[in-house]
Every structure is written in C-alpha cells, then in structure tokens.
Amino acid sequence: IRDRYMGDVNVAEARELEVNIKGRARKVFLVLIPPPALKFIGKSYRKLLPELERRLKAPVLIVGKRTIESKWIKAHRSQMRPRTRTLTSVHEAILEDLVQPSVIIGRRIRHRIDGSRVAKVTLDQADREFLEDKVDIIQAVYKKLTTKDIVIDFKQDHVFYNNPKQ
Numbered sequence: 001i002r003d004r005y006m007g008d009v010n011v012a013e014a015r016e017l018e019v020n021i022k023g024r025a026r027k028v029f030l031v032l033i034p035p036p037a038l039k040f041i042g043k044s045y046r047k048l049l050p051e052l053e054r055r056l057k058a059p060v061l062i063v064g065k066r067t068i069e070s071k072w073i074k075a076h077r078s079q080m081r082p083r084t085r086t087l088t089s090v091h092e093a094i095l096e097d098l099v100q101p102s103v104i105i106g107r108r109i110r111h112r113i114d115g116s117r118v119a120k121v122t123l124d125q126a127d128r129e130f131l132e133d134k135v136d137i138i139q140a141v142y143k144k145l146t147t148k149d150i151v152i153d154f155k156q157d158h159v160f161y162n163n164p165k166q
Helices: 035-042 045-056 087-098 125-146
Strands: 013-021 024-033 060-064 104-111 117-124 149-155
Touching (some): 013 125, 060 087, 117 125
Parallel strands (some): 024 060
16 A cells, blocks of 8 residues: 555555444454554554545554464474464554554453453553544454453553652
C-alpha cells in the first residue's frame, strides 16, 4: 500500500472477521502487517485508522502478523525458540497492537469461581476518546484470535516524578 499516512508498508494479509458484539453480528476488518513495519505506522495511526474506516465503512484494526512456534519441533536439538515466538509473547503483542495508539498501564488476571480466567486491562485515560467506541470490538476480536476473555477500562496514569508544591 502506498498511502500518505503509511508510506511504503507491505500488507501481509487482510481479513474480514464476523464478531458478536452484545448479541449482534458485526463485520470487522483486520489488517495484518509485518511487525517491523508497525513502528512506521505508529506515527500516523490516529490519521490512518479513520481514513481506512471511512473507505471500508466498517471498523478496522491493524495487527502485526506473528507466528507461534511449538516448543517441541526443532531442526536440531540444540536449537532454541525465540521469546517472541512463544504463545504468551504473541498474545501479549496482539493485545498491544489492538489497543494502539494507547498504552497498557495495568494488567490483572481474575480467576472466577467456575475456573475461567478474565484479564482486566487498564489503558491510559488520555486515549479514551479515540478508543472508547472500539472497546467492545477490541474485546471481541481478541477473544476470536486468542480465545481469551479481556475487560478493558481506562484510568489516569499516575506520574510520580513531579515535585510537590510547597
């Protein structure tokens, strides 16, 4: 894609997902790009997404295309699996990509009585107006990609390095 916001970024794959949000099926476009290209898009993310959503007339999310490698399959027994290819690392990176341009400031895992787990993710309050209408979409897409439940909320990021007034 050659675009004024993206520059020269290769799109690895584009998917159209059907997700259920509050009992209603919605269409969402998921754009997968190589992870090194994410830093180029990060600078113009706030301008790029509304432009893509306007053209496609549906919500658009941009995620890096990452692979998960099995810990058992090796070409040689001394071969090590990179940390970026583990299941946990890939799922964390997908979540960070989905909530971009916001920053995750807190993460908690709640264990329910029935044994299920829910991750509570806290995002920066400064990005609330950009992501507030997409919270349900992000939760549904993350559930579809990773089969994990998350709950997203917003809180003010505490800054501890300011000097108190005397």
